[in-house]
Amino acid sequence: MQIREIPWTPLGGVYEQDDLDVVMKMVLAQIDRSAGFFRLPEEPTFEKAFAEHEGAQYAAAVNACGTGLDLAMRILGMGAGDEVITTPLTFVATPHCIVGVGAKVVFADIDPQTYNLDPAKAEAKITSRTKAIVPVHMNGIPADIDAFADIAARRSVKIVYDAAHAVGTLYKGRKVGAAGEMSSYSFQSNKNMSTLGEGGMVTTSNPEYHARLQRIKSFGFQYGPVDDVVEWGTNLRMTKLQSAVGMTQLSKVDEINHTRNRYARYLSQQLADVLEIITPFDDGTHFSPYHLYMLRFNDEAVNATRDDFVKILKGKYKVGVTFHYPPLWNFSFYRNLGYGPQDAPIAATVLRQLFNVPVFPRMKMEDMEYIAWAIKESVADLRRG
Ligand SMILES: Cc1ncc(COP(=O)(O)O)c(C=O)c1O
Incomplete structure (x- = not known):
């Protein structure tokens, strides 16, 4: 064969005319002053479609997978004095979500075949302070969800999945979005689908977690006939444009x-x-x-x-x-x-x-x-x- 160059092309998301059309449509719609970028019908549409795609009951759109993991740790009440076990073969966002809430990162070893956190090795590191385990579906190869579910049940620990790479992953024929307490997906530029450079989604089957995700990502607001602020929150929202492109990408x-x-x-x-x-x-x-x-x-x-x-x-x-x-x-x-x-x-x-x-x-x-x-x-x- 003739030697030729095959460069590393980092962009995973494939943008085409349909993505462009939707962006144009949305921006043009803003000329109508009643439309506005806030209260976002596009966002719940994308969330519902994504939850269905990943086999979960709920999905909350956020600005990144990393902040989704941060939210999951906060919602599960992780904090000082707690230990959370994770894999060292990952991107820094995974252990950072543990450090970010003041808990202690405990690395357990991987399965040398899958490169995912080894459930037995993780279980061996459980102490009386261990509150959670954060496995990663590395490259989209699923972590051993059944083994982690078994550990969660026997040892009273919570499982949160870093699903940054896992849009479309199947584990024993099942989508992975309903696994554990919550799973955080990434739509950052080089992922298999992207929402204009950044973006994330947290899936769960727990309505209380979902309600808290939706509130904390939007300054603690509970929207209704009368908007109320019911807890602390900040702004981790996905934009309307990103949600619309999320639909074409999906x-x-x-x-x-x-x-x-x-x-x-x-x-x-x-x-x-x-x-x-x-x-x-x-x-x-x-x-x-x-x-x-x-x-x-x-x-x-x-x-x-x-x-x-x-x-x-x-x-x-x-x-x-x-x-x-x-x-x-x-x-x-x-x-x-x-x-x-x-x-x-x-x-x-x-x-x-x-x-x-x-x-x-x-x-x-x-x-x-x-x-x-x-x-x-x-x-x-x-x-x-
Ligand atoms: C395994 C893993 N977790 C988390 C993240 C963070 O994703 P985001 O950039 O959407 O916060 C990444 C991003 O590369 C990742 O590879």
Whole structure:
């Protein structure tokens, strides 16, 4: 094959004429002064459609997944003296929601196959102070929801899911939006669907949690014939424009997810026999929208490192590669709090080995063929030394 460049294209959301039309329509509507941007019919429409899409009873639109997680911690009453267990293989928003309410982050180790929080490892870290567990559906590969539900029932802890990557994920055939107490999704730019750069949604099947989400995200207001402020709140609202675009994005996210899934499965098939490369977990019991296509360089089986390999893949074969996620304890904030690889040795090893190659919906099958070829050639180059 001819060497060509496959850059890392970070934008996951696919904006098209339908998104543009809806933005134009909304902005034009503001010329009618009675319309206004506030009280938002678009927002409940999007919330209802999203809840249905994710198999939950309720959904509350917010300005980001991170603030959705913050709200979940607050609503569950987490605070000083409480411990909350989570995974170290994630974006910093996950542990930040625990720190943000003054509780203590406890990292438990991951399952080396799925890269998700290992329920048994999490349970082993439960103490009398543990109040909650925050698993992540990493890359859209579902966390073990049944195992966490069992732990929640037996050990009286609450489960909140970081579902940033999980729009469209199926766990044993079920959508994941009703799992645990609450799940927080992200529509930030590079997610599989996006609401003009930022946005999030918190799903739940608990009406009281939903009511509190709606109130706290809007200064504590309870809207009715007479608007009342019934608790503290702030402004974490999604805009009307974002909600409208959320509807157009939602209408195509399944197709986008299937494209990503098809490309990912093709790559995994092509790389199945390459000793140096470990492909994403797929035992046929779930559907992943592959927000990221994470590969692992098996540095324990061969005498080379991920960085040796990536140098060839990027340098010679021009395939864009990223390293999501940097270990959280590499950030001074978490390092200074005393966290390190000792908290989760399996995650520490996996984090050293992970790299991502571009799998995005606007790419073509030829791009996947090239990436598979480039990875195999890079391995062959490495073997030749
Ligand atoms: C696992 C995970 N959790 C939370 C977030 C935060 O999402 P947002 O940017 O919508 O707050 C991200 C965003 O990249 C993420 O990857």
